[in-house]
Amino acid sequence: MPAVIDKDKCNACKSCEEVCPSQAIKVEEKAEVKPEDCIDCNACVDACTSGAITMS
Numbered sequence: 001m002p003a004v005i006d007k008d009k010c011n012a013c014k015s016c017e018e019v020c021p022s023q024a025i026k027v028e029e030k031a032e033v034k035p036e037d038c039i040d041c042n043a044c045v046d047a048c049t050s051g052a053i054t055m056s
Contacts (some may be wrong), residue, residue, distance in 0.1 A: 001056055002038035003018035003045065005031045016044035016053055 002033045010030040017027045022038035025044055
């Protein structure tokens with residue numbers, strides 16, 4: 001399952017975007033995941049400073 005972003009917790013720090021090896025995450029006002037590009041690697045979950053990303 002692709003990464004899921006809790007928009008209420010996201011602080012748009014871009015740490016998830018920077019570590020995503022498949023470039024599935026883009027951050028503008030909040031992080032957004034392109035599910036079709038997500039490879040379920042958990043890199044974004046580990047990098048998220050606000051705990052806004054889960055794999056579910």
